[in-house]
Amino acid sequence: MENNDHQNFCIGVVGGGQLAQMLAKAGKKLGVDLIVQTRSENDPAVQNANGLVLSDTNDINGTRQLAQKTSCITFENEWVDIEGLSLLEDSGVTFIPKLSAMSPLINKLSQRKLLKKLNIPGPEWLSLSSFKISDLKLEANWKFPLMAKSSFGGYDGKGTMVINDFSDLKTLLQQVNPKQWFLEKWINYDKELSLVVSRDLFGEVRTFPLVETFQTNQICNWVLAPADVIHPVIAMANNIAISLVRELNYTGVLAIEFFYGNDGLLVNEIAPRTHNSAHLSIEACASSQFEHQIAIAARKPVKSTELIAPGAIMVNLLGFKDSENIVERRLQLLKKINGVNLHWYNKENNIPGRKLGHVTKLLSSIDIKQRRNEALQVLNQIRSIWPMT
Known part of the structure; x- marks a missing residue:
């Protein structure tokens, strides 16, 4: 080379x-x-x-x-x-990362197998490759609804299907390649959390703040940092991430999405790259996830991940059915909000549901409840200009 x-x-x-x-x-x-x-x-x-x-x-x-x-x-x-x-x-x-480290993470089914191998908690799952409907009938602890997922290419709600009964299951088996799909037990969770971690070429691991993500129609609507969870949950998320990157000898930035509720902390998905949930790190942290990826690849010093404010909110701006001049008017209104940092991606097409940009605002409240209320006020202000759909 x-x-x-x-x-x-x-x-x-x-x-x-x-x-x-x-x-x-x-x-x-x-x-x-x-x-x-x-x-x-x-x-x-x-x-x-x-x-x-x-x-x-x-x-x-x-x-x-x-x-x-x-x-x-x-x-x-x-x-x-x-x-x-x-x-x-x-x-x-x-x-960077090495292909051997990425290989178990390039699809959701191999991720599930890796988590099982490492005894990392995640939703129970069954591969469709050797699956028979009679198998499910014999599994007493499996009940509808179920979540079906494609192992390849699914994001923002794509490549998933809710299975409400045996009729839905038969339809799924007829329509998809069973080698590329699997079933998961339905998880009733209280929060969706996300953690971005980096590991440099010398093996040092740094974790960004654990954040809470809020989905609408299976697309991330907004993100709040830091997540309002007890310290043992943060510690467990960090330990899972550190164990994972060390086991894989992974270098670079990696994101883990979690479910948290009565079943404890469960790994939902792993992304071996920078991630939407940590976009707020550009303004809210001493260094961003993107700086980490660049610094690690370039063998430069990797800086702190600490928040530089009590908290932050990131709101995604999605495409919608409208004319170009409406987009420009909305962008101008967003720019007028005090303290808002606008990131516009300059994509060619305004396709409904497509991520066209995001905004981040730092939060000043130290109290958790006050900070959440502050975040909701910012969210409402942004959504009054740029609705979710």
């Missing part, structure tokens, strides 16, 4: 969406160049990056070109061709 001629260390990113865009901005802050591999010159990250490999993200030849221009490669999402990329790794290309 050739190093590029840039004076600064140069990182390649497979992907050109908003996560790559925020990585590129963090790179500029840290003096690290970034080149993206993406299929459109209009993708969000392109205007902030130092270079572009115009290629589909699954095109190994494109990634080979990216490797020739950069010192190491990282990823915007986990939907990668491990087998194809391994040929590049064997030839000397450096990936």
Whole structure:
């Protein structure tokens, strides 16, 4: 692999969406160049990056070109061709995280198998690959409704299906590839939590504040930091994350989504990358998740994850059916809110439900209840300008 001629260390990113865009901005802050591999010159990250490999993200030849221009490669999402990329790794290309660390995390079914192997708590599950409806009838502790999940590509509610009865189950079995789907017991939880963690090349692990996420129609609506949970829950979440990254010898940033309720703390999903739930770290923490990913890849010092305010709220801005001038008017109104930090991704298409941007605001209340009320006031103000749907 050739190093590029840039004076600064140069990182390649497979992907050109908003996560790559925020990585590129963090790179500029840290003096690290970034080149993206993406299929459109209009993708969000392109205007902030130092270079572009115009290629589909699954095109190994494109990634080979990216490797020739950069010192190491990282990823915007986990939907990668491990087998194809391994040929590049064997030839000397450096990936962060390593492909061996990503491999168990690239789909939800292999995640479930990993959690079971490590005795990390998660929802009970059954693979559909060797499943028969009679099996479920014999499982006394399995009752409807159930959650069916696709092991590949599911996000923001995609790739999931609520199974209310045996009729729904038969329909599912007829419509999907059973090797790529599994069933989970329905979890009645009180809170959805998320933790982002980083591990550097020297093995040091740093955890960002545990946050609470609030979903609407299975899409993240808003995020509150820090989460209002007792200390043992925070400690357990941190211990799970630390154990996981150490077991995998994982380097870089990783996110874990949890369910928390009567069944305790359960791992819902793992994302081997930067994550929507920690976008607020850009303003709310001493260093952001994006700075961590860049610093780790570039072998630079990794800074603290501590909150610099008592709390923070992040609100997602989703696409809607409307005209372009309405979008601009809404953005101008958001900019007028005192203390709000607007992040606009400059995506080509305003598609309903698509994440087009987010806003973050720091919270000043030290008291937990007052801080939550402060967050709800901010949320209502933002949603009065930019509704969820």
